[in-house]
Amino acid sequence: YIADYPEQALLACIVQGWCPKCTGKSVDLDGGGTQHTCEHTEQLIKLLDLGTLWTEYGVVGDVVPFTNDFPRADIHELLSPxxxxxxxxxxxxxxxxxxxxxxxxxxxxxxxxxxxxxxxxxx
Incomplete structure (x- = not known):
């Protein structure tokens, strides 16, 4: 899926300034972030409140990606730079x-x- 960064952030339901592909923080690019997945995001949403999701994980927890219910489509894998x-x-x-x-x-x-x-x- 080709989109500019603001659209990628919207599609992946992440906070502006965070990576739509990985969990690494922008202030620690060498920190070894892992690949974002829908499963990981869903678990975070179940366990954490919206404020923590936003500040600590860069996840917009009250919006669901449009690919969420497609079994073979993970928006984090579909996005290209x-x-x-x-x-x-x-x-x-x-x-x-x-x-x-x-x-x-x-x-x-x-x-x-x-x-x-x-x-x-x-x-």
Whole structure:
């Protein structure tokens, strides 16, 4: 299922900012999150209150994925990465631009670094 990230979050019934495919937290990407499954989500919903689901697991517990009753369709397996927005823009553009801005200001000082950035923006 191809969708941009906001739609993936809606389809997988996860909180914006969490991964629709795995249980890893965004602040701990090396933490070894496991694959999201409908069974895992259903067990969490049975055991925990909505607030805990939201904050600790990134699960929207009062919404059910449309694939929930299809025996061979788990929305977490069906979703594929949105390469344009999640990889190219998210990693290469946003992260790289932020890193370059930080580098230029630390290397050249705030005033000169911002002058260099202004010159780059003018091009």
């Amino acid at each position: 949105d390469l344009l927005h999640q990889l190219i823009k998210g990693v290469f553009k946003d992260h790289l631009v932020e890193w370059i801005v930080t580098y230029l200001i630390s290397k050249n000082g705030k005033a000169h670094g911002e002058a260099v950035l202004t010159e780059i923006d003018d091009r």
